[in-house]
Amino acid sequence: KELSSGQIRQMYLDFFKEKGHTIEPSASLIPVDDPTLLWINSGVATMKKYFDGSVVPKNPRMTSSQKSIRTNDIENVGKTPRHHTLFEMLGNFSVGDYFKKEAIAWAYELLTSDKWFGWDPEKLYMTVYPKDTDAKKFWEEVGVAPDHIIEVEDNFWDIGQGPSGPDSEIFYDRGEKFNNLAPDDPENYPGGENDQYLEVWNIVFSQFNHTPEDTYEPLPRKNIDTGMGLERVVSIFQNAKTNFETDLFLPMIHKAEELGDGVKYGQDSKLDQSFRVIADHARAITVAIGDGAIPSNEGRGYVIRRLIRRAIVNGQKLGIKESFLYKLVPVVGDTLKSHYPEVLEQSDYIAKVVRSEEDRFNETLAGGLKLMSEEIDTAKNNGTNMIDGATAFKLYDTYGFPLELTQESAADAGIKVDTEGFANEMQKQKDRARNARSNAKSMGVQRDLLIEIKDDSEYVGYDQLDVDDAKAV
Numbered sequence: 001k002e003l004s005s006g007q008i009r010q011m012y013l014d015f016f017k018e019k020g021h022t023i024e025p026s027a028s029l030i031p032v033d034d035p036t037l038l039w040i041n042s043g044v045a046t047m048k049k050y051f052d053g054s055v056v057p058k059n060p061r062m063t064s065s066q067k068s069i070r071t072n073d074i075e076n077v078g079k080t081p082r083h084h085t086l087f088e089m090l091g092n093f094s095v096g097d098y099f100k101k102e103a104i105a106w107a108y109e110l111l112t113s114d115k116w117f118g119w120d121p122e123k124l125y126m127t128v129y130p131k132d133t134d135a136k137k138f139w140e141e142v143g144v145a146p147d148h149i150i151e152v153e154d155n156f157w158d159i160g161q162g163p164s165g166p167d168s169e170i171f172y173d174r175g176e177k178f179n180n181l182a183p184d185d186p187e188n189y190p191g192g193e194n195d196q197y198l199e200v201w202n203i204v205f206s207q208f209n210h211t212p213e214d215t216y217e218p219l220p221r222k223n224i225d226t227g228m229g230l231e232r233v234v235s236i237f238q239n240a241k242t243n244f245e246t247d248l249f250l251p252m253i254h255k256a257e258e259l260g261d262g263v264k265y266g267q268d269s270k271l272d273q274s275f276r277v278i279a280d281h282a283r284a285i286t287v288a289i290g291d292g293a294i295p296s297n298e299g300r301g302y303v304i305r306r307l308i309r310r311a312i313v314n315g316q317k318l319g320i321k322e323s324f325l326y327k328l329v330p331v332v333g334d335t336l337k338s339h340y341p342e343v344l345e346q347s348d349y350i351a352k353v354v355r356s357e358e359d360r361f362n363e364t365l366a367g368g369l370k371l372m373s374e375e376i377d378t379a380k381n382n383g384t385n386m387i388d389g390a391t392a393f394k395l396y397d398t399y400g401f402p403l404e405l406t407q408e409s410a411a412d413a414g415i416k417v418d419t420e421g422f423a424n425e426m427q428k429q430k431d432r433a434r435n436a437r438s439n440a441k442s443m444g445v446q447r448d449l450l451i452e453i454k455d456d457s458e459y460v461g462y463d464q465l466d467v468d469d470a471k472a473v
């Protein structure tokens with residue numbers, strides 16, 4: 001079947017609606033009342049309140065397509081066929097209601113029934129936790145051949161204290177031509193790190209409470225939490241080589257082709273990576289800014305800043321000379337409008353934020369790139385093959401190059417970066433700022449004493465002297 005991403009998302013939600021689930025809207029990417037998370041990174045992250053019992057849902061069966069951001073995958077983006085910073089996680093949830101048997105039977109029905117996905121069962125592999133004989137039994141009961149059920153020791157979902165349990169992941173065999181590994185590579189099995197078998201769905205059976213004493217007690221009410229990556233499923237339906245050759249990403253790739261110096265996607269594998277990074281990051285920043293994030297020097301804002309700057313540096317490689325990312329904002333909005341009309345509606349505001357951030361970086365970009373290429377030459381010529389900490393810090397502090405971006409550009413030329421040296425420079429900078437601040441403070445106090453008599457003093461020095469932490473995740 002050739003379906004659009006919008007139709008596929010809806011099909012998932014409709015299927016679970018038919019099974020008694022309430023369709024929940026996608027929550028904001030910015031976590032509410034959850035200091036442990038920088039971004040919503042899965043469907044279940046928005047459902048913690050139900051799973052820990054602090055709130056009782058109206059219906060214990062829920063389904064959603066949840067916007068998620070995973071910063072730990074930034075480096076994978078563009079390199080693997082399947083990783084994004086922003087992706088949508090389709091999920092069905094049971095809060096103490098149905099459990100393993102139903103979750104497995106419905107998963108199989110959705111995937112293989114002609115009324116729904118209609119996928120060939122021969123293409124599917126289910127991994128199970130070796131001790132979870134129930135999961136194995138239920139997959140066999142619905143008709144999965146024993147040689148398509150694979151035991152994987154890692155299949156246990158555990159984040160420390162709290163609910164935990166075995167999981168079962170579903171892989172789709174995309175065929176040998178997708179295999180990127182040597183024939184004797186040990187990762188060459190469904191469930192391994194290879195591109196032939198694509199992980200599409202993770203079904204978590206949370207049945208234990210991981211106690212502070214480090215024991216696992218059976219939960220009186222067991223839960224189901226699942227996550228299916230929409231972009232991966234779309235790549236299968238649309239017979240795409242990677243997630244990027246789908247209706248969710250091609251419009252941005254085509255726009256980037258228009259803006260560049262004539263290079264087309266598919267001509268050069270290195271430049272293809274740049275196209276993919278741009279399309280991915282354009283999506284992430286657009287949706288995240290729409291949800292209220294703004295570029296800054298710390299936390300979430302610094303993630304946005306890093307994504308924008310990385311996209312811009314990749315734009316340079318395609319010959320894009322001026323601010324351009326903001327032009328992708330409405331294109332992103334268009335790809336998501338069936339489920340997230342608010343993105344397109346806010347696109348003027350989002351584009352403004354992106355543009356001012358781009359303009360700002362572009363002021364120092366040429367200088368930064370020049371310094372970078374000189375330093376790479378020096379590092380090669382003097383045989384250290386290393387960019388020293390002071391230079392990396394200068395690139396960061398004067399030219400706005402996030403450390404990872406310097407590392408990445410250096411790595412392209414086979415050069416490393418002295419990250420320890422960078423951290424030292426950062427510390428020195430902080431110390432300088434602290435000293436400057438305490439001086440300013442004492443001066444401010446004296447000045448206040450003098451001014452107090454006449455009028456209200458307004459002292460603005462502190463904020464300007466403050467140096468934000470450059471911590472990311």
Ligand code: ATP
Pocket residue numbers: 070073082083084085086087089199200201202227228229230231232
């Ligand atoms: P992978 O092994 O491919 O990195 P994962 O095991 O880390 O994926 P899970 O935590 O099991 O992923 O998340 C559930 C599902 O969400 C995955 O099966 C996949 O379909 C999707 N998914 C996870 N991370 C990403 C990502 N960075 N980009 C796109 N889809 C993702």
Ligand code: MG
Pocket residue numbers: none
């Ligand atoms: Mg992962």
Ligand code: MG
Pocket residue numbers: 199
């Ligand atoms: Mg995995």
Ligand code: MG
Pocket residue numbers: 169199202
């Ligand atoms: Mg997984």
